Amino acid sequence: MAVKTQRAASMTEGVIWKQLLLFFFPIMLGTFFQQLYNTVDAVVVGNYVGKEALAAVGGPTSTLINLVVGFFVGLSSGATVIISQYYGGGDVGQMSRAVHTSAALSLAGGLLMTVLGLVFSEPALVAMGTPADIMDFALTYIRIYFGGIIFTMIYNVGSGILRAVGDSRRPLYFLIVCCLVNVVLDLLFVVAFHWGVMGAALATVLSQAASAILVVVTLMRSNQGYRLYPKSIRIDPALLKSIIAIGIPAGLQSVLYSVSNLLIQASINSFGTDVVAAWTVYGKLDGFFWMTISAFGISITTFSGQNFGAQQYDRMHRSVRVCLALTFGATFFLSAVFLLCGQFFYRFFTPDEQVIYYGMEILRFLTPFYFTYVCIEILSGAIRGTGDSLVPTLITCFGVCVLRVVWVMAAVPVWPDVKTVIASYPITWTVASLMFIGYYLQGGWLRRRRKAVFGE
Numbered sequence: 001m002a003v004k005t006q007r008a009a010s011m012t013e014g015v016i017w018k019q020l021l022l023f024f025f026p027i028m029l030g031t032f033f034q035q036l037y038n039t040v041d042a043v044v045v046g047n048y049v050g051k052e053a054l055a056a057v058g059g060p061t062s063t064l065i066n067l068v069v070g071f072f073v074g075l076s077s078g079a080t081v082i083i084s085q086y087y088g089g090g091d092v093g094q095m096s097r098a099v100h101t102s103a104a105l106s107l108a109g110g111l112l113m114t115v116l117g118l119v120f121s122e123p124a125l126v127a128m129g130t131p132a133d134i135m136d137f138a139l140t141y142i143r144i145y146f147g148g149i150i151f152t153m154i155y156n157v158g159s160g161i162l163r164a165v166g167d168s169r170r171p172l173y174f175l176i177v178c179c180l181v182n183v184v185l186d187l188l189f190v191v192a193f194h195w196g197v198m199g200a201a202l203a204t205v206l207s208q209a210a211s212a213i214l215v216v217v218t219l220m221r222s223n224q225g226y227r228l229y230p231k232s233i234r235i236d237p238a239l240l241k242s243i244i245a246i247g248i249p250a251g252l253q254s255v256l257y258s259v260s261n262l263l264i265q266a267s268i269n270s271f272g273t274d275v276v277a278a279w280t281v282y283g284k285l286d287g288f289f290w291m292t293i294s295a296f297g298i299s300i301t302t303f304s305g306q307n308f309g310a311q312q313y314d315r316m317h318r319s320v321r322v323c324l325a326l327t328f329g330a331t332f333f334l335s336a337v338f339l340l341c342g343q344f345f346y347r348f349f350t351p352d353e354q355v356i357y358y359g360m361e362i363l364r365f366l367t368p369f370y371f372t373y374v375c376i377e378i379l380s381g382a383i384r385g386t387g388d389s390l391v392p393t394l395i396t397c398f399g400v401c402v403l404r405v406v407w408v409m410a411a412v413p414v415w416p417d418v419k420t421v422i423a424s425y426p427i428t429w430t431v432a433s434l435m436f437i438g439y440y441l442q443g444g445w446l447r448r449r450r451k452a453v454f455g456e
Helices: 016-048 051-058 060-089 092-127 132-147 150-165 171-191 196-221 238-267 273-309 313-349 353-385 388-413 420-421 424-441 444-454
Strands: none
Touching: 016 051, 016 060, 016 132, 016 150, 016 171, 016 196, 016 273, 016 313, 051 060, 051 132, 051 196, 051 273, 060 092, 060 150, 060 196, 060 238, 060 353, 060 388, 092 132, 092 150, 132 150, 132 196, 132 273, 150 171, 150 196, 150 273, 171 196, 238 388, 238 420, 273 313, 273 353, 273 420, 353 388, 353 420, 353 424, 388 424, 420 424, 424 444
16 A cells, blocks of 8 residues: 655645746746856857857757756656656655655666766767857867766756656755856956866866765755665666666657757758857757746646646646646747847857847747647647656657758758758647647547546
8 A cells, every 4th residue: 555645845736827937937037047057158158159059058068968868867857757756646765765766766877867868979060060169168078077967967857857756946045056166167267367168167077076965964964755876876677677667768869859959950050150059049048948848847747747646637637727827928028028038138249240140030930830839748748747748748859859850951952041040840730739738638648547547
């Protein structure tokens, strides 16, 4: 018989929109400060080292880092879903075993990422056609980053555990502290010590190490069922199987996203350093939109997981409708801010007029289409919260990744222009959104999960 736990942060009761926003804002602010890690690096090196260093820190290196990290973060999301379901159902024993299994997974995944990053980063940068004038900068940054990637993995898994039980505030506090540390270290290493890109990379790694330590200490000091005991960190085969069943599709989806983005980045690289630098800065601004929408996605996944575990299906569906409305509202607001203030933001990163010109062309083209992505994030998050991750992955892989690759390979040779490359984004977002709406409304996914988990 399952042992029941006190659900102090349960999402199975209360006013839906208030609970979603109370959970969302700490996640969004936390993601904001996490985004600031690389953004601060880009601002400092762009102003004190040069546009070549700026292009290296944010362009091809970010794409490769997202490829490797995204897979393991997607894999660990399976643990978050499992923990949220056990928490919603009140099963302390299984929840504790899931926590220690996910901790073991973070350590193993972090070590593997370090090896893969150090071995394959240079061949990958060469294969992407990284411009020669930024290659040395890119190699320096990415090797140092992968040398400390285990800290990123530990933090992401640990914060995922806290969010699974409804605690989105403490991960935020940790990131605020560590972001401030990163700013100080960037100014010290790059501006005072003149260590250039190496200094920016070291500042980021050391700051991420601090966030990892804080989240581990928090889990070890908890008096709840999700307390972390270092001696108990081991793989539970049955739970690992469940985590992999949910996490592998999400991880593969992230890989395919990144592979398609590698192709985009390679196409961008062919237009020269000015365009690569402009795309880098756009990526930093664009990241603030993605941090917002992903925070809504994490919120609805946790909300859906807890209510599915408590078998409150009507409340789960209502939360999806509320979350869609909130996300559309936030998307329209951010789109307006970017369009009105884009040039002002660009000048924070670089004084180069040519880079700013190309950057504004990209911004004005893509920003009005952000709303076409909303249904992908929210509906896939809600469906994954129940443990159904395969079909959402297939929809995303075909509707976004495969179609994007086909577009770039077929259209760009005919119309070799930056706008042709980036047109792949709104086209694929629209197709995938329509597919998700159809799948969600059909409803068979929920019936299958109810039968598989509860025998209904």
